[in-house]
Amino acid sequence: MKLNIAAAPHLRTKDNVRSIMLDVLIALIPSFLVSAWVFGFRAVWIMLYTMILAEGMEIFIMKVLRKQKNFKPDFSASVTGLLLAMNLSLAVNWWQIFIGVLVAIGLGKHVYGGLGKNIFNPALVGRVFMLISFPIAMTTWYRPFYFKYDTITTATPLAILKEHGVEALYNNPDYAINLKSLFIGTVPGSIGEVSAIALIIGFIYLVIRKRIKIWIPITYISTVFVISGIFYMIDPSKYASPLFHILSGGLMLGALFMATDMVTSPMTVKGHIIFGVGLGFITMIIRLFGGYPEGVSFSILIMNSLVPLIDIYAKPRIFGTVRGGKK
Amino acid sequence: MALLTFKGGVHPPEKKELAEHKQIKILPLPEKVYIYTTNHLGAPAKIIVEPGQKVKTGQKIGEANGFISANIHSTITGEVIEIVKMTNAATGTRNDVVVIQRTGDDEWDLIPEHGDYTKKSPEEIVNIVKEAGIVGLGGAMFPSHVKMSIPKGKKAEYLIINAAECEPYITIDNRMMIEKSSEIVKGIKIIMHATGVKKAYIGIESNKPEAIEKMKEAVSGEPIEIKVLKTKYPQGAEKQLIYAITKKEVPSGGLPLDVGVIVFNVSTTYAIYEAVEHGKPLVERGITLTGEGVKNPGNFIYRIGTKVKDLLDHVGLVEEEKIDRILYGGPMMGIPLPDIELPTFKGNNALTVLTKDIVPKKESFPCIRCSKCVQVCPINLMPYLLKLQVEKREYDKAMEYGLMDCIECGSCSYACPAGIELVKTFKTGKKVARALKGRAKK
Numbered sequence: 001m002k003l004n005i006a007a008a009p010h011l012r013t014k015d016n017v018r019s020i021m022l023d024v025l026i027a028l029i030p031s032f033l034v035s036a037w038v039f040g041f042r043a044v045w046i047m048l049y050t051m052i053l054a055e056g057m058e059i060f061i062m063k064v065l066r067k068q069k070n071f072k073p074d075f076s077a078s079v080t081g082l083l084l085a086m087n088l089s090l091a092v093n094w095w096q097i098f099i100g101v102l103v104a105i106g107l108g109k110h111v112y113g114g115l116g117k118n119i120f121n122p123a124l125v126g127r128v129f130m131l132i133s134f135p136i137a138m139t140t141w142y143r144p145f146y147f148k149y150d151t152i153t154t155a156t157p158l159a160i161l162k163e164h165g166v167e168a169l170y171n172n173p174d175y176a177i178n179l180k181s182l183f184i185g186t187v188p189g190s191i192g193e194v195s196a197i198a199l200i201i202g203f204i205y206l207v208i209r210k211r212i213k214i215w216i217p218i219t220y221i222s223t224v225f226v227i228s229g230i231f232y233m234i235d236p237s238k239y240a241s242p243l244f245h246i247l248s249g250g251l252m253l254g255a256l257f258m259a260t261d262m263v264t265s266p267m268t269v270k271g272h273i274i275f276g277v278g279l280g281f282i283t284m285i286i287r288l289f290g291g292y293p294e295g296v297s298f299s300i301l302i303m304n305s306l307v308p309l310i311d312i313y314a315k316p317r318i319f320g321t322v323r324g325g326k327k
Numbered sequence: 328m329a330l331l332t333f334k335g336g337v338h339p340p341e342k343k344e345l346a347e348h349k350q351i352k353i354l355p356l357p358e359k360v361y362i363y364t365t366n367h368l369g370a371p372a373k374i375i376v377e378p379g380q381k382v383k384t385g386q387k388i389g390e391a392n393g394f395i396s397a398n399i400h401s402t403i404t405g406e407v408i409e410i411v412k413m414t415n416a417a418t419g420t421r422n423d424v425v426v427i428q429r430t431g432d433d434e435w436d437l438i439p440e441h442g443d444y445t446k447k448s449p450e451e452i453v454n455i456v457k458e459a460g461i462v463g464l465g466g467a468m469f470p471s472h473v474k475m476s477i478p479k480g481k482k483a484e485y486l487i488i489n490a491a492e493c494e495p496y497i498t499i500d501n502r503m504m505i506e507k508s509s510e511i512v513k514g515i516k517i518i519m520h521a522t523g524v525k526k527a528y529i530g531i532e533s534n535k536p537e538a539i540e541k542m543k544e545a546v547s548g549e550p551i552e553i554k555v556l557k558t559k560y561p562q563g564a565e566k567q568l569i570y571a572i573t574k575k576e577v578p579s580g581g582l583p584l585d586v587g588v589i590v591f592n593v594s595t596t597y598a599i600y601e602a603v604e605h606g607k608p609l610v611e612r613g614i615t616l617t618g619e620g621v622k623n624p625g626n627f628i629y630r631i632g633t634k635v636k637d638l639l640d641h642v643g644l645v646e647e648e649k650i651d652r653i654l655y656g657g658p659m660m661g662i663p664l665p666d667i668e669l670p671t672f673k674g675n676n677a678l679t680v681l682t683k684d685i686v687p688k689k690e691s692f693p694c695i696r697c698s699k700c701v702q703v704c705p706i707n708l709m710p711y712l713l714k715l716q717v718e719k720r721e722y723d724k725a726m727e728y729g730l731m732d733c734i735e736c737g738s739c740s741y742a743c744p745a746g747i748e749l750v751k752t753f754k755t756g757k758k759v760a761r762a763l764k765g766r767a768k769k
């Protein structure tokens with residue numbers, strides 16, 4: 001009888017990297033649908049195009065450039081592609097997206113050695129590159145439900161806040177800005193960031209499937225809430241309410257789906273908390289005092305670079321030892 | 328009531344249903360047995376018989392060689408036919424094996440000093456246990472008499488009986504508790520008497536309600552308490568068990584005695600009872616023969632040293648092409664057999680035959696830093712990082728990050744979605760690190 005002498009344990013979890021990535025894609029379906037509803041066909045086209053392009057590029061890099069003949073797609077590139085698309089404006093065109101995906105998958109991921117090795121969130125590397133290269137396209141916004149996109153542009157809630165202050169925010173002539181519209185997603189913004197409720201539904205799915213580092217978004221959003229709340233209490237006529245801050249812009253998308261990217265976030269619960277609080281601080285500093293209306297992408301990239309340090313600092317106490325030495 | 332437990336761990340499929348309702352059966356005597364001289368942790372026993380010599384069941388054939396070592400006995404009545412060298416899959420060493428051919432029914436060679444334990448001194452009891460060659464039957468095979476001799480200056484406060492049986496598939500301890508509850512309680516009282524411990528706990532996982540019931544009845548009126556534990560792997564790992572029951576952490580590199588605890592497994596406790604009350608050396612024990620590859624899984628008493636193939640003949644195997652691997656023990660920590668013709672040893676509490684459709688499909692991915700391994704590690708290590716350190720041969724770093732504290736439970740490998748062989752790396756890493764340390768000292 002021929003017996004297999006593989007290493008213990010002889011039972012393994014049924015989960016694998018591919019099923020995790022698929023779950024993330026499933027979790028993004030509600031946001032996908034809301035984007036289709038609010039921004040129409042062009043949003044659907046951009047999301048599918050970016051996703052397929054990213055996966056295609058990954059397969060090309062793995063099979064042709066890195067000569068991994070047996071490479072089977074694990075869908076991590078699809079996740080990167082879809083998240084990149086969700087962070088784009090409707091105004092970008094096909095070749096700008098192509099460059100963005102090339103940067104995300106090539107520079108953001110494979111330069112470091114591919115899946116699991118990259119330091120920065122690849123979708124955000126692509127997005128920030130596009131923001132710098134195509135500043136106009138990346139910051140041109142269209143009114144919700146206004147499918148003739150090439151005529152009427154407007155500003156995002158956060159941009160109105162930055163430019164014109166709180167007063168202008170709630171008396172905006174272009175479209176309604178209130179907590180309800182921010183929650184549902186009928187406001188201008190990047191393709192996939194507008195609907196808080198859709199993102200939260202996806203997040204809950206990932207929590208139930210135990211696929212996500214939950215302490216990162218919880219501490220991130222709470223920190224934003226607390227800091228904006230303090231300023232709001234100091235002067236409500238000058239600063240927007242904390243609920244406005246957590247519901248607008250890319251915060252939900254960033255906190256729930258970008259900051260929680262497994263590869264580029266810390267490994268322990270303590271690390272997750274440090275990471276989330278740091279993200280909240282940097283985001284609020286940029287939003288309140290910086291030159292950009294939004295600070296989510298930059299804060300995530302900054303905190304990504306600190307992950308190796310956080311991992312070492314936040315290592316758990318080994319069972320049977322006291323902190324800092326043996327018992 | 329909240330069930331007692333530890334932090335971390337995993338929930339593999341339990342698979343106890345294959346054998347948990349099967350009554351323990353005594354297997355017929357084997358025609359031949361192969362007795363390893365390394366049937367325990369520590370130095371191999373010194374053989375005291377010669378080929379051609381007649382031996383009785385329970386007759387000593389090898390003597391403990393040093394303090395941490397144990398006696399070995401003939402497990403049948405017959406004739407020593409040869410002494411050969413064989414590799415022991417459990418210890419990984421190649422040692423002498425005494426081969427005995429059976430010539431007839433059992434003629435027992437009992438330990439003469441046995442009898443009512445209450446009339447014996449602790450030293451006398453420890454001596455009987457030593458004579459009987461009893462070792463940890465949960466799989467660790469640490470000589471029991473060593474554990475029972477509490478060194479001067481140390482005090483054992485609690486005795487914990489490890490009845491967690493957290494390995495999937497295995498059901499023998501569960502059946503022992505259902506069928507031999509009063510004998511086990513007697514065994515506990517013997518250990519308490521010999522070690523001066525005043526209080527004992529029996530830790531049983533919540534998925535064994537019948538055993539919990541039976542043991543509760545059996546301990547009424549005694550200073551022995553049943554503690555129901557959460558069903559979670561590795562609940563029966565010594566340090567995790569002690570923590571679940573006493574909330575004390577055995578210090579890194581230390582022993583249970585450092586927190587005033589001694590731990591014995593259910594089957595070991597039963598063996599101690601058999602030795603002290605009936606004078607029986609450790610020649611037989613319980614085993615679960617199970618797995619999808621076994622036709623009639625069940626629980627049995629067998630003679631130590633029986634060949635794996637002879638044991639499995641009693642339960643029948645499915646078609647050969649369906650079988651993937653056979654394990655000494657259960658699927659989480661079990662050792663795969665290279666060959667079905669190998670013998671059993673004292674620590675064998677199960678043989679698990681896994682079929683091709685059960686074993687993990689091999690597809691590996693790079694580490695995606697999902698942190699599952701960190702979450703499940705009961706020792707709070709960072710397996711993904713330890714693996715990198717060991718691979719880069721940074722042993723000093725790896726030891727600083729707790730390599731030697733790894734209990735090799737395999738929870739990390741079980742949970743890893745990338746299919747990375749974490750615990751396998753740590754097992755070899757520990758060996759190399761130990762060797763390097765030894766060399767540095769010289």
Ligand code: SF4
Pocket residue numbers: 703704705706707708710732733734735736737738739740749750753
């Ligand atoms: S690192 Fe060691 S102790 Fe931790 S889960 Fe893995 S095998 Fe178990």
Ligand code: SF4
Pocket residue numbers: 693694695696697698699700701710711739742743744745746747
């Ligand atoms: S469980 Fe596997 S993939 Fe996840 S962090 Fe650990 S080693 Fe990496």
